[in-house]
Amino acid sequence: MLGGLGSFIASEVSGAVKRNVIIYGLYGFSALLVLCAAGYALNALHTVLTLRYDPITASLWIAGGLFLAALLSLGVATYVKNRRRPPRPLATTALAAAPIAAKLIGSSRMGWRTAVVGSVVILGVLIGRQFFNRDESDEDEA
Numbered sequence: 001m002l003g004g005l006g007s008f009i010a011s012e013v014s015g016a017v018k019r020n021v022i023i024y025g026l027y028g029f030s031a032l033l034v035l036c037a038a039g040y041a042l043n044a045l046h047t048v049l050t051l052r053y054d055p056i057t058a059s060l061w062i063a064g065g066l067f068l069a070a071l072l073s074l075g076v077a078t079y080v081k082n083r084r085r086p087p088r089p090l091a092t093t094a095l096a097a098a099p100i101a102a103k104l105i106g107s108s109r110m111g112w113r114t115a116v117v118g119s120v121v122i123l124g125v126l127i128g129r130q131f132f133n134r135d136e137s138d139e140d141e142a
Contacts, residue, residue, distance in 0.1 A: 042062055045062060046058050046059065046062055049061055049062070
């Protein structure tokens with residue numbers, strides 16, 4: 001019975017991994033095609049600018065545009081990096097309640113009373129963490 005279950009789980013995992021590899025491979029190929037299209041568009045823009053200006057001026061215009069795009073991207077990245085992350089009270093609460101739940105689940109002799117007491121304790125921790133985290137975030141905003 002366990003051997004069949006193990007092979008079933010292994011086949012499901014390998015199927016999921018193969019699917020993810022195909023999906024991310026296609027994402028990578030799409031990104032490569034976008035880069036090639038952008039390069040081709042820059043070449044066409046260079047050709048149009050060369051018809052209007054001399055080739056050196058056309059190259060300088062394109063280089064300046066790429067430089068400005070890089071500076072803009074750097075500025076946005078710096079802004080996003082320095083922006084404060086929103087609080088995630090549910091993740092913090094789950095992290096706090098995990099050791100208690102693990103002890104209760106790991107117990108080999110767990111009666112219904114223990115399950116009820118453990119559920120009440122975990123629920124109390126969840127509600128308490130939510131309550132205190134909400135108070136701290138309200139004080140930060142003021």
